[in-house]
Amino acid sequence: MSEPLLVLDNITKNYGAVEALRGVSFSIAKGEVIALLGDNGAGKSTLVKIISGGLEASSGNMQFEGRDFRPKSPSEAKAAGIETVYQDLSLCTNVDVVANFFMGRELTKKIMGINVLDEATMEAHVAKAMASAGTRIPSLRTKVEHLSGGQRQAIELNRFVHWGGKLVLLDEPFAALGVEQTKRGLEMIRQVAAQGIGVVIITHIMQQAFQVADRMVVIRQGVVAGDVPTKQTNADAVIGMITGETLSGAGPVAGVGEEQSGSRSEI
């Protein structure tokens, strides 16, 4: 496994007397896809918000690319290379694909001293990015409201790849998508990871997690209840960790998978 991209060390988050996170530790490597699993209220979304700068941890440390990391706002996390895909897509459906792709980072050229949007160059960039990711969208000048959920998801994922994101956080990105669209979305995630970008995906659907993730991290009652390579576990074992039947059942399931060395268990 390559060097860690992001290391979480004993992250806690209190809301007054309520402990949402009670000490979460795990790490993400470059090009690794982690499925973050857990029941409702386990603290998954809180954790994602802490990484993406939406919330600040009460205690604990994060290291991003080997440096201490404590984002105070989404823009700070974004500047560091952490992009977040929210459940509700972050696209402006009233403008076209190119405008969305370059949202907030539009290219301009000077014409008679005025900075004018450089549509041709932007469209060329988007076409190139889409082609290299294997995404086909009939016209890049189509308003996003006319595109399917899968195409929208592809735009978002391509956007992160293009802008040199290093870590992508996906908070139930397929909640609204159909079977075929979800399949394409999962393929996109693998393509993104293949380019060396770390991916954390929150999902409730076990099948998706097994399809896409290299590793399963299960959060239960604010702590890591399991952290296992996908190849060394199965759905029943993971559900056991989520519901708490398997107490600290973090280890690999006997007989599943070959390699034993990569597995770790942490509480």
Add this chain to the structure above:
Amino acid sequence: MQPRQRRSLEFVLDNLVWFMLLAVLAIFSATIPNYFQPGIFANIIEQSSVLGVMSIGLALVIIAGHMDLSVESVAALSAMATGILFASSGIGMGITFTPGWLVVPASLLTGMAVGAVIGALNGYLVVKVKMNAFIVTLSSFIWVRGLVVAASGGRSAQNLADEVRFLAIQRFLGIPLTAYIAILCFAGFSFMMAKTRFGRHLLMIGGNEAAAFRAGIKVDKVLMIAFILSGTIAALAGWLLAIRTSGATANLGTGMLFNAFAAVVIGGVSLKGGVGALPGVYAGVLLLSSINTAINLMGLPAHYTQVIHGLLVLAAVLLDTLKQTIRKKLA
């Protein structure tokens, strides 16, 4: 539906107002005696200048997903400021300059500064204090008009200097210079909306403010500028109005808000934000003027104008809803 069919239907929806304008002009020309002549069309363009300029500012704020009801009162205050300072009769102080033409930039800057201040106040309350734009600007609509009445004591200022009046009197190709100012404004702000980052950001904020914020667009700053622009442009409209009437009265421009509102909506700007372009708004203004002119030519009592305008606003909002339904079916 075939992509080509969809594209043509979308083209019609996007430019509906231009088709309506052409249809209305054709019908009026065919049915109303004396409607079809250059003088009438020049008059329509002339009548559109003040309302047109005011509609630009309103449209910018609505496209960004907000509302500015204060434009009419801001225009009145700007006109009254111009009247009080630079008109020579009534309550006018009759400030003069040497050379005399300096009155043009001086009055323009005074008026626009007044508008910018009120726009900034509106923007501050909406963006920073997070108050509802409808309520904030409704309040401005009322108190700014109150200020106009209070400042003038209900009296009027007349007789602006000839150097300023020149803009309303001098014609080029049968159309006064003030109308060219309006056309220039439309050209400039249309360019800003379509071709600059600021315009693009405004459109995207109107479409999905949260997404724009997440993408790193400085939403607060852009909205603040939009409100200041709206106030400043409304003030420019007021200045043009003062020039046209050679002064200002306490009730100057009353009722223009709803005409501007109608023009913006008829022009294809959605009240939900994020949809619409300024050329369409200009067509909306021209459409209203064409109808006004028709009413005058037919010799209907002026009272009917207001009834028709009211119905037009209703029709415009209905049309907006209808268009959204069609678009949803297209998507």
